[in-house]
Amino acid sequence: MIKTSLKLAFGLILFSCIISCGNKNSQEANKDMASKKENDSIANDTYRPNYHFTPREKWMNDPNGLVYQNGKYHLFFQHYPDSTVWGPMHWGHAVSKDLLSWEEKPIALYPDNLGYIFSGSAVVDKNNTAGFGKDAMIAMFTYHDPKGEKQGSDKFQTQGIAYSLDEGKTWTKYQGNPVIENPGIRDFRDPKVFWNEEKENWQMLLAAKDHIQFYESDNLKKWEKLSDFKFQDNQELGVWECPDLFELEIAGTDEKKWVLIISHGGESSPNGGSGTRYFIGDYDGEKFTTEQVQSKWIDYGTDNYAGVSYNNMPDDRRVVIGWMSNWNYATTTPTEGWRSAMTLPRELSLVKDQNGYHLKTKVIEEISTVSEELEMEQSKSEDGITINSRELSNSIISFNAENPEGLQVTLSNNSGNEFIMSYEDGTFYTNRKGSGLVDFNEKFTNTEPQEVEIGKVETLKVKLYIDKSSIEIFLNEGNYAMTNLVYPESPWNTLNIDTEKVTEIKDIQTKKVNLILMDK
Numbered sequence: 001m002i003k004t005s006l007k008l009a010f011g012l013i014l015f016s017c018i019i020s021c022g023n024k025n026s027q028e029a030n031k032d033m034a035s036k037k038e039n040d041s042i043a044n045d046t047y048r049p050n051y052h053f054t055p056r057e058k059w060m061n062d063p064n065g066l067v068y069q070n071g072k073y074h075l076f077f078q079h080y081p082d083s084t085v086w087g088p089m090h091w092g093h094a095v096s097k098d099l100l101s102w103e104e105k106p107i108a109l110y111p112d113n114l115g116y117i118f119s120g121s122a123v124v125d126k127n128n129t130a131g132f133g134k135d136a137m138i139a140m141f142t143y144h145d146p147k148g149e150k151q152g153s154d155k156f157q158t159q160g161i162a163y164s165l166d167e168g169k170t171w172t173k174y175q176g177n178p179v180i181e182n183p184g185i186r187d188f189r190d191p192k193v194f195w196n197e198e199k200e201n202w203q204m205l206l207a208a209k210d211h212i213q214f215y216e217s218d219n220l221k222k223w224e225k226l227s228d229f230k231f232q233d234n235q236e237l238g239v240w241e242c243p244d245l246f247e248l249e250i251a252g253t254d255e256k257k258w259v260l261i262i263s264h265g266g267e268s269s270p271n272g273g274s275g276t277r278y279f280i281g282d283y284d285g286e287k288f289t290t291e292q293v294q295s296k297w298i299d300y301g302t303d304n305y306a307g308v309s310y311n312n313m314p315d316d317r318r319v320v321i322g323w324m325s326n327w328n329y330a331t332t333t334p335t336e337g338w339r340s341a342m343t344l345p346r347e348l349s350l351v352k353d354q355n356g357y358h359l360k361t362k363v364i365e366e367i368s369t370v371s372e373e374l375e376m377e378q379s380k381s382e383d384g385i386t387i388n389s390r391e392l393s394n395s396i397i398s399f400n401a402e403n404p405e406g407l408q409v410t411l412s413n414n415s416g417n418e419f420i421m422s423y424e425d426g427t428f429y430t431n432r433k434g435s436g437l438v439d440f441n442e443k444f445t446n447t448e449p450q451e452v453e454i455g456k457v458e459t460l461k462v463k464l465y466i467d468k469s470s471i472e473i474f475l476n477e478g479n480y481a482m483t484n485l486v487y488p489e490s491p492w493n494t495l496n497i498d499t500e501k502v503t504e505i506k507d508i509q510t511k512k513v514n515l516i517l518m519d520k
Contacts, residue, residue: 045336046336046468047334047335047468047469047487048335048338048468048469049341049467049468049469049470050393050394050467050468050513050515051100051344051370051394051467051513051515052324052341052342052343052344052467052470053075053094053102053341053342054338054340054341054342055077055079055092055104055338055340056104056338057081057337057338058079058080058081058082058083058084058337058338058339059079059080059081059083059084059085059086059087059339059340060077060078060079060092060323060338060339060340060341061077061078061086061306061323061325061330061340062077062078062119062242062305062306062323063075063076063077063306063307063308063321063322063323063342064076064077064078064091064119064120064121064122064139064141064308065091065108065120065121065122065139065141066121066122066308066309066310066311066321067121067122067123067124067137067310067311067312068124068310068311068312068313068314069124069135069137069167069168069312070167071097072095072096072097072167073095073096073097073098073099073310074093074094074095074122074137074168075093075094075095075096075102075321075342076091076092076093076108076109076122076139077091077092077093077094077342078090078091078092078118078119079091079092079107081107084335084337084338084339085331085339086330086331088111088116088146089111089116089117089118089144090107090108090109090110090111090116090117091107091108091109091117091139091141092104092107092108093105093106093107093108093168095168098366098369098370099319099345099364099366100344100345100364100366100367100370100515101370101515105168105169108139108164108168108171109139109141109162109171109173112173114143114145114158114160114177114178115143115144115145115146115148115156115157115158116143116144116145116146117141117142117143117144118141118142118143118144118157118189118190119141119142119189119190119241119242119306120139120140120141120142120159120190120191120192121139121140121191121192121193121194121308121311122137122138122139122140122168122193122311123137123138123140123193123194123195123202123220123311123312124136124137124138124311124312125137125138125163125220129202129218129219129220130161130163130219130220130221131219132163132165132172133163133165136163136164136165137163137164137165137167137168138161138162138163138164138220139161139162139163139164139171140159140160140161140179140191140193140204140220141159141160141161141162141191142157142158142159142160142188142189142190142191143157143158143159143160143177143178144156144157144189145157145158154182154184154185154186155181155182155183155184156182156186157182157185157186157187157188157189158177158178158180158181158182158188159178159179159180159191159206159223160173160174160177160178160179161173161174161177161179161220161221162174174221176221179220179221179222179223180206180215180223185208185209186209187207187208187209187239187240187241188206188207188208188209189206189207189241190206190207190241190242190243191204191205191206192204192205192242192243192244192245192308193220193311194245194246194311196216196285198285199216199285201216201217201218202216202217202218202219202220203215203216203217203226203285204216204217204223205243205244205245205260206243207239207240207241207242207243207262208228208240209239209240210230210236210239210240211228211229211230211240212228212229212230212240212243212260212262212288213225213227213228214226214227214228214229214286214287214288216285226286226287227286227287227288229260229287229288231279231290233295237264237266237268237277237295238264238265238266238267238268239264239265239266240262240263240264241262241263241264241265241306242261242262242263242276242306242307242308243260243261243262244260244261244307244308244309244320245258245259245260245261245283245288246258246259246309246318247259247283248318248348248349248350249350250350250351250352250357251349251350251351251352253352255352257280257281257282257350257357258280258281258282258283258288259278259279259280259348259350259359260278260279260280260281260283260288260290261276261277261278261298261307261308261309261320262276262277262278262279263275263276263277263305263306263307264276264277265327269297269300269302270297270300270452271300271301271302271447271450271451272302272328272443272446272447273302273326273327273328273329273443273447274302274305274306274325274326274327274328275297275298275299275302275304275305276297276298276299276304276305276306276307276322277295277296277297277298278296278297278298278359279292279296280292280296280350280356280357280358280359296358296359298320298322298359298361298481299322299361299481299482299483300450300451300452300480300481300482301430301450301472301473301481301482301483301484302326302328302447302450302483302484302485303324303325303326303470303483303484303485304322304323304324304343304481304483305322305323305325305326305327306322306323307320307321307322307323307343308320308321309348317347318347318348318349319345319346319347319348319364320345320346320348320361321342321343321344321345321346322342322343322346322483323340323342323343324340324341324342324343324470324483324485325340325341325485326485328441328443328444329440329441329443329444332440332441333440333441333485333487334437334440334487335469341469341470343472343483344363344364344367344465344472345363345364346361346362346363346364346481347361347362347363347364347365348360348361349362349478358479360477360478360479361474361478361481362474362477362478363465363472363474367396367513370513370514370515371396371511371512371513371514372511372512372514373510373511373512374389374391374392374395374510374511374512375389375390375391375512376388376389376391376392376510377389378508378510382501383498383499384496384497384498384499384505385496385497385505385508386494386495386496386497387494387495387496387497387508387510388493388494389493389510390491390493391512392411392466392491392492392493392494392495393466393467393468393488393491393492394466394467394468394512394513395464395466395510395511395512395513396463396464396465396466396509396510396511396512396513397463397464397466397495397508397509397510397511398461398462398463398464398507398508398509399461399462399497399505399506399507399508399509400459400460400461400462400505400506400507401423401459401460401461401462401497401499401503401504401505401506402458402459402503402504402505402506403458403500403502403503403504404423404457404459404460404499404503405423405424405425405500405502405503406422406423406424406499406500406503407422407423407460407497407498407499407500407503408420408421408422408496408497408498408499409421409422409462409464409495409496409497409498410494410495410496410498411464411466411471411492411494411495412492412493412494412495412496413488413489413490413491413492413493413494414490414493415436415488415489415490416434417434417435417436417488417489417490418434418435419431419432419434419435419471419484419486419488419492420434420449421462421473423460425456426453426454426455426456426457427451427452427453427454428451428452428454428460428475428480428482429449429450429451430448430449430450430451430471430473430482430484431448431449431450432444432445432448432484432486433445433448433449435486435487435488436486436487436488436489437487437488437489438487440487450482450484452475452480452482454475454476454479454480457476459476460475460476461475461476461477462474462475463475466492468491469485469486469487469488470483470484470485470486471483471484471486
């Protein structure tokens with residue numbers, strides 16, 4: 001009887017295991033099937049990038065709260081989950097282990113009775129200075145009160161904080177919000193918080209209309225204003241936004257300088273529309289000063305805006321991500337179901353030459369770990385080189401041009417679309433007038449050709465990151481960058497490098513990117 005009961009019990013357990021395993025396998029199969037279906041959908045989306053972050057759906061703009069914790073990079077972002085145009089702002093959320101392959105998470109922060117959740121930053125409170133818990137992730141953001149704005153008040157933007165004790169999965173807003181009231185400035189936003197090692201306290205920058213305000217705090221709750229920084233622009237560049245401040249060592253030396261980053265809307269950038277500039281100077285823990293007399297720009301294209309850097313980054317690297325769009329036409333770009341992408345993550349370095357200090361920007365080295373040889377055909381003629389590949393809309397192309405005067409590089413497709421790059425008399429040009437869909441907004445091509453003065457060079461090093469709807473250009477190892485959106489009517493498949501007889505093209509490298517763009 002006992003043996004029979006044992007056999008029966010064992011049989012029931014075995015049957016239960018079979019059913020359970022079967023259900024589990026079935027669930028995994030369904031999950032894999034759904035994931036494949038979604039990946040196929042992404043792959044067939046005409047303008048959804050192959051290797052730049054986009055939201056699964058609806059509207060996205062500025063990157064927010066870039067922070068590293070326990071092996072994961074967090075990307076929060078301005079997000080409106082109910083439309084593909086700007087609306088009441090939330091904080092979207094994505095995580096990555098390599099800054100390239102992203103897993104989108106549920107929305108982190110929702111609007112509340114104090115207002116929409118505008119841009120800000122995030123830190124890891126290793127010493128529990130705020131009292132929320134050791135290693136709490138703390139976000140500081142701007143509350144935007146639409147009712148106050150509508151009523152004509154100048155005090156409708158204030159600063160609040162929220163904390164997470166589970167690495168950004170769930171958030172609790174501080175009951176004492178706002179932690180900084182508005183002193184009467186309409187544009188009072190975008191707090192960037194960082195830990196000052198020398199003063200052993202938290203410090204913060206705030207964009208205040210046409211200048212930057214500096215604050216400090218021991219606990220992220222009570223803030224004291226330290227100083228203001230305003231640059232005497234000959235022509236005002238519009239509202240200041242999305243500030244950042246960090247120290248970098250000058251390449252090849254022991255000298256260090258502080259870098260202040262600021263974004264501007266309006267028509268401020270060198271080639272029109274939104275842009276991001278920087279200042280190099282000194283910061284004593286209270287005031288930022290600079291001897292700089294002219295604006296310097298992170299990117300000379302039209303589609304890199306609101307970039308900020310990561311906090312708590314391993315190895316003291318300074319990596320920034322920008323919003324790959326422009327307020328001139330951001331709400332009208334021809335994508336379906338989703339809108340906007342981020343730039344590739346870029347590492348910043350500081351160099352000094354005969355022209356003074358300047359930043360260099362290069363795509364992070366991790367991109368090489370997800371790249372492999374591109375399938376292509378290459379032909380040479382007296383006039384240059386032609387590369388043909390059906391994978392050009394997912395490629396990284398680089399080459400060096402000796403004696404580059406008169407160089408022209410044309411990216412084209414079977415639809416007759418062309419994106420043209422050229423170098424003449426010390427100036428590098430881009431032109432997207434014939435690049436495909438351009439009539440969705442008159443401002444999309446009203447500053448073409450775009451240009452950047454790089455001076456006379458004997459060697460021009462060109463590196464192109466080409467995706468379905470964007471081209472990121474880096475010149476002379478990141479001394480200059482130009483980022484442009486493009487909407488070709490069919491995939492790019494030809495790259496012509498046309499040269500004068502004295503020009504020699506060397507070191508051509510062609511790669512494609514293998515990346516799980518949105519791992520669910």
